[in-house]
Each structure stands twice: as structure tokens, then as C-alpha cells.
Amino acid sequence: MSAEPLAVDTVTALVAEAGAAPSLHNAQPWSFRYLRDLGVLRLYADLERALPRTDPDNRGPHIGCGATLLNLRVAAAAAGLAPIVRLLPDPASPEFLAEVHLCGTGAPDAALTRLRPAIHRRHCSRVPYHDEEVPAPVSERLCEAARVEGAQLLFPGAWHVRSVLDLVQDAEGREALDPGMRAETARWTCTGPSGAAGAAGAADGIPAEAFGPRQRGTSVPVRDFAAGRAVPGRGWAPFEKHPNIALLGTAHDQPADWLRAGQALERVLLRATADGLVASVTSQPLEWPEFRWAVRDPVSAMAHVQMVIRLGYGPDGPASPRRSVADLLDVL
Incomplete structure (x- = not known):
């Protein structure tokens, strides 16, 4: 596997997949910064999208950012990558939630790869379901x-x-x-x-x-x-x-x-x-x-x-609005 930093177009596609994650009130409280010379993608909490009255501890943005990080890992595995993830890499910067080295060595995670088709099929469904147990x-x-x-x-x-x-x-x-x-x-x-x-x-x-x-x-x-x-x-x-x-x-x-x-x-x-x-x-x-x-x-x-x-088991929910990758990703 090549250790060369990924092209910006590839990272853009990965961030588009990551941005399909769920979040509290669909506020999408995340942003990304790609350090292209290092091949490192950083994930930040966007606390301007927090809900201070509903969620004063900012637990929701962390959970939402965790969900977007999982989507990123799934998309990366499906692209043949084996990213290395560090959570909370800088204690002095609490909004800096994760650092992802996209070109890690090793085999892609096959179990994550198999989840890739579900990223854009997953939608919250708030309609009645069938009265049927989950096997x-x-x-x-x-x-x-x-x-x-x-x-x-x-x-x-x-x-x-x-x-x-x-x-x-x-x-x-x-x-x-x-x-x-x-x-x-x-x-x-x-x-x-x-x-x-x-x-x-x-x-x-x-x-x-x-x-x-x-x-x-x-x-x-x-x-x-x-x-x-x-x-x-x-x-x-x-x-x-x-x-x-x-x-x-x-x-x-x-x-x-x-x-x-x-x-x-x-x-x-x-x-x-x-x-x-x-x-x-x-x-x-x-x-x-x-x-x-x-x-x-x-x-x-x-x-x-x-x-x-x-x-x-029941009807799928509708797709929710999504921010554009241009709004989520800075490239340095």
C-alpha cells in the first residue's frame, strides 16, 4: 500500500461519506481539516452548532462527531485504506476530537467495508413500525x-x-x-x-x-x-x-x-x-x-x-438535509 498522501479529491469523497452521519437535531456539528503534506485529516467539533440548553455538557456534538468518524472509517476501508485514528490528541484543544492518518499500513477492515452501502441508505424513520420482534x-x-x-x-x-x-x-x-x-x-x-x-x-x-x-x-x-x-x-x-x-x-x-x-x-x-x-x-x-x-x-x-x-421493520425514513463538503472541509 502506498504511503503517499491522498489526493484532495479522494479526501473530499471520504468527507462526503462521513457527513451522512446522524446528529442531535441534525445540527451536523463537525468540521474537518486536511493537512495534505502529512496525509492527516483532523476532526473538530463545531460548537456553534451545539445546543447549550438541551445539551449543556456538549455530549451531543461528541456523539455526532463519533458517528461521522465511524462513517469516515467505513468509507476509507471501502477505498482500500487502513486509517490510524487517535482520539483527543491535544488536551489543550478540547474541540480537536480526532486525528486520522489516512495512509496507515495494514489491510483494510473488511467488516467496515461491508457496511459502506448502508451509509446513504440509513435514515431516521419516525413512522410506525410493524409489531414484530427483532430476531x-x-x-x-x-x-x-x-x-x-x-x-x-x-x-x-x-x-x-x-x-x-x-x-x-x-x-x-x-x-x-x-x-x-x-x-x-x-x-x-x-x-x-x-x-x-x-x-x-x-x-x-x-x-x-x-x-x-x-x-x-x-x-x-x-x-x-x-x-x-x-x-x-x-x-x-x-x-x-x-x-x-x-x-x-x-x-x-x-x-x-x-x-x-x-x-x-x-x-x-x-x-x-x-x-x-x-x-x-x-x-x-x-x-x-x-x-x-x-x-x-x-x-x-x-x-x-x-x-x-x-x-x-417498517418504511424507510426520508433523507435529511446535508451540508456541502465545501462547508465541512478545509485543506491546508
Whole structure:
């Protein structure tokens, strides 16, 4: 394998794949800097895209940047590369989250390569799913996807699922009473379709067609991004009575753990997509310290839940807006 630095066009293509990752409110809080003479790509958190009221610790940008880093690794492996990644390489620069030496020696990661087709097929689906369990072999593959990234995926039992659903509802009620959180949600969502005028614009945020219908008579962990605002044409629908819920978490709760959780989250979502599942994620009950503590399973080794994931079989979600690579990448 050649150790020559990659051409800018190749790096641009890799960053385009990386930018398809999920993030809190689809804020896409990441930026890249390519040091072409060294063949090094640096990943930074763009904290201007953070949600300080909803996420005061900036856990969300770290998880989102972890997800984009996983996509980058997948795209690099599919391109025949074996990148070497260092997390948090400079303690004096907390926004500098990862350094990726793109031309590392060794064979590309074959398991990551196989996930490449799922990058642009993966979309958050906030519509009703079928009332159908996820088969054990599939759930085991999802748990392994989290494990190889240094995180844990847990499918809680029925009583715990009901508890999580109650906590989601409680968190949503608190959010509805918090003007600061409502304002952040409004900033990153648009009650019109993609491309309509609104605070989020057409390159980021969540358009109305991605909200999904309102829930009727059931409770699943899907955030209502309308936040009490009228959405033309949005209806109601019954969701699944027994949603398949998974908790993604880590043993510790520091920035490096959030980055690992983000990589694990995206690996789980890509594996789920490859296996024919759809998914939606929410951090809503994790945004309140007293609720976050209660979400965890007290008999598991998962000390800190980082994301609640809903999985199942159903319609794909719509593609969300994406920032251009020109907006994400600086070349030096």
C-alpha cells in the first residue's frame, strides 16, 4: 500500500461519506481539516452548532462527531485504506476530537467495508413500525457492533422498556415547559418541507416530512419535533404496541467515551440498515440528569446510557438535509 498522501479529491469523497452521519437535531456539528503534506485529516467539533440548553455538557456534538468518524472509517476501508485514528490528541484543544492518518499500513477492515452501502441508505424513520420482534441473531449482531467500538448495546426486558417509555414522556413534558429548549428545537426544525424558508435552512436541521405522524393511543420513544407548532398536513397514527428498544451505553462518561459511543451508535445503525431494519434515536430522557440515571439497567455493567434506539421493520425514513463538503472541509 502506498504511503503517499491522498489526493484532495479522494479526501473530499471520504468527507462526503462521513457527513451522512446522524446528529442531535441534525445540527451536523463537525468540521474537518486536511493537512495534505502529512496525509492527516483532523476532526473538530463545531460548537456553534451545539445546543447549550438541551445539551449543556456538549455530549451531543461528541456523539455526532463519533458517528461521522465511524462513517469516515467505513468509507476509507471501502477505498482500500487502513486509517490510524487517535482520539483527543491535544488536551489543550478540547474541540480537536480526532486525528486520522489516512495512509496507515495494514489491510483494510473488511467488516467496515461491508457496511459502506448502508451509509446513504440509513435514515431516521419516525413512522410506525410493524409489531414484530427483532430476531435474536440480528440483535446479537447489533450488540457485537457496539462491543467492537468499546460500548454496550442492551435490549431491556418488558418492565424496563415500559419504564423508559414513561421517562421519555416525562422528559417531553418538561421540555414543553422549558422556553430555552423549545427555542433550540425550533431553531433546528422547520414546519415546512425541505428547502422551505425557516431557521434551519435546507442544509441542516429536520424538515417537517421527517417528523413522522403524531402518536395515537400508543407510546414509542420518538421526539415530537413540532413542539406544539402547527405542521400542515401532519396527521395521527397508531404506532407499535411493543416497540423494540435498545440502550447504548458506556462504562464511563468522559469525552472519549462519548466519541466511542458515537462510533458504536453509527456502527449499530449501519449494521441494522444492512440487516433490513429501520431505526430512530432519541436522547430526550438523557437530557435530564435524574431521568438519565433512571434509564440505565441497574443489573447491567452499563453505567451511563448514551442513546435510546428504537428498531424494527417498517418504511424507510426520508433523507435529511446535508451540508456541502465545501462547508465541512478545509485543506491546508
